[in-house]
Amino acid sequence: MATFVLIPGAGGRAWYWHRLPPELRGHDVVAVDLPADDDAAGLREYADTVVSAIGGRTGVVLVAQSMGGLTAPLVCARVPVERLVLVNAMVPAPGETGAEWWGNTGQPRAAAELAVRQGRTPSEELDPMEIFFHDVPPDVAAEAMREEPRQSSAPFEEPWPLSAWPDTPTVFLQGRDDRLFPLEWQRRLVRDRLGIPVEDLPGGHLVALARPRELAASLVRAAS
Template structure:
């Protein structure tokens, strides 16, 4: 049995993983979906990392999965506790000293997002629309449940903190990207990850929220990684 520890993106909600958790549990594993202190205006990357480290405790053989903004936090955890494998999922990859706020312009995310929409023949909404960007491939009933929960608060503090590590940790790291992601398009992620980590980007069907749109397929991919790198 392995332990999967799941780190959410912006909003910090463990609910994001609620469809993936039973898929991994059915395969015989312990699963911890972390709730981050996203609404706490005083909580930055250090506090986020503290929360994940506390959730891991003294467990060994941990597979740490980090979604989107979780890519800022998960490497800090790997620098503090033993992690068998880090899986970055549609994730941000920071550079030493870079803030999460600066990451967007530094990587050219906005232009990449517009180029992807043009390639797909889409006209993005005039104002940012979470449903269009994040939920376009999520089942209507799951989307409805997400919106019924209300907007998830996310303080700006973690985006203001310079990323504190001098280099990426030595933890084995793989990158999995949804090929239908509208926020972080696949070609964009291939470039950023190559430049910053020099590792390949694997892809699977699905948008930015693959844990909600394709939980079984995602569980299968995570298990393949675990078997390859941990078992």
């Protein structure tokens, strides 16, 4: 049995993971709510929240979605983590702010080029249904949109504090249909920054909502 501790992306809602635990029966699953609407909470406070949720658990497989990639390595530097699994995640560099990350990595251009290849019109204004929910079941997307969470800019304004990536064994999973973080762009970024391969799986950016069964299978493989 593995212990999966799940860090959400922007908005910080544990709800994002709600379709995954039924696919991880037999495992301990802890989904974390982050203080995303608190303008006084930065990356340290996010990491504090995850460390508190882990408590005395051992054999932890820490799973981080999207923006959760900024927080998860900080947790690995503080408590024992058996494996870190990044899912469609941001990979920060030492001293880089979350706000700088987008331009530094070339994400806007990569996303725009993907849109053109797919026959969509690139736009600086993200259409949530087009970018995030295009492959999410309509009822799940409607539930998500009923209460759109607020994400404070505080965690994006501070330099990423670690001097290097922690030595925790790390696995990277990327949805091949992600319109925000295109697969081939992510492969290059992860190779350059972490020196590890990217395992692709079905689904877009919100893969835990769109393809929980496939994600669960990949997580179990990563844990073992």
